[in-house]
Amino acid sequence: MRRVRDGSRTGRARAAAAAAVGVVLLAALTTGCKATPTGPAAPPGAAASAPDDAKPSGSAGVPSPSATPPASPSARPSPRPRTLMSVGDRSRRVRELQARLRQIGHFDRSPTGYYGTATAASVRSFQGKRELPRTGRTDTVTWRRLLAMTRKPTAKELDPPAVKPVARPDARCMTGRVLCISKNSRTLSWxxxxxxxxxxxxxxGSQYTPTREGTFSVYWKSRHHVSTLYDTPMPYAMFFSGGQAVHYSSDFAARGYSxxxxxxxNVRDEGKIASLFAQVKNGDKVVVYW
Known part of the structure; x- marks a missing residue:
């Protein structure tokens, strides 16, 4: 009987041991299905961190060295000067420009109101002396500087009788309505x-195409005339001898006696000849003399 009991005890012990081994094997199979991270395990309680490429390039409140800082208002370029007058313009403002330049010795002729090459050269001279860009154009900066250095021109400065002294009139000019033209003084007196x-x-005219001398009369007026021989404008033309006329010349206004x-x-003051054109009538006398 004792042996039987011992055998049963041994059988029960072996059964218990087998059961324990089964539990261990079951636990091992269960844990083997879980994904294991390839990196080292994080310490207990540590928060999971984002991968490196998801992190901001700089710390909070501190810009990254590669970030472009915003442009400051003071770094913005100033606007370019705006052109007010340039070659080819005709206006009272151009006449004022010329009168002001003449006040300070940069324009050596009577204002004409036409912005030609002579006016551009005078503007360049003014700009160069004031260390401004020598463009020959009158921009906002040049105009403000000129205004600050000069006074408002008088009516006589804007519309002088003539640059050259008017010659003593020929005796033929002393009666009636006459365009009295002196070659010696290079002036026309109405x-x-x-x-x-x-x-x-x-x-x-030049020595090859001289202006005729003598006494004539205006026989035709043409406000917007264009020469059929030379295809050039002859505004305010008043014909007195064949194809010869008194008229405005933009070339004279620009180049002068060169x-x-x-x-x-040729007349270089457009305002004056426009007024003369309105007063002269067909039949009025023209005297050209030395």
Whole structure:
């Protein structure tokens, strides 16, 4: 009987041991299905961190060295000067520009109101002396500087009788309505009964195309005339001898006496000849003399 009991005890012990081994094997199979991270295990209680490429490049409140800082208002470029007047312009403002330049010795002729090469050269001279860009154009900076250095021109400065002194009138000019034109003084005087109403600078034809001398009369007026021979504008033309006329010349306004006409009497002040054109009538006398 004792042996039987011992055998049963042994059987029960072996059964218990087998059961324990089964529990261990079951636990091992269960844990083997769980994914294991490839990196080292984080310490207990440590918060999971984002991968490196998800982290901001700089710490909180501190910009990254590669970040571009915003442009400050003071670093913005100032606006470029705006052009107010340039070659080819005609206006009272151009006349004022010329009068102001003449006040300080940068323009050596009577204001014409036409912005030609002579005016551009005068503006460049002014700009160069004030260390401004020598463009020859009158921009906002140049104009403000000129205004600060000069005074408002008088009516006589804006519309002088003529740059050159008016010549003593020829005896033929002393009666009636006469365009009295002196080659010697290079002036035209508009006279009525011996009184000079207005005067202006003029230039004549070259030695190859001279302006005729003598007594004539205006036989045709053409406000917007264009030469059929030279295809050039002859505004405010007043014809007195064949194809020769008194008319405005933008070339004269721009270049002065460095040029010449093809026989006509050129006037460089457009405002003055416009006024003269309105007063002169067909039949009025024209006297051209030395």
């Amino acid at each position: 006279m009525i009964d011996g009184r000079v109403v207005s005067a202006m600078d003029v230039r004549f 040029g010449a006409s093809h026989g006509c009497v």
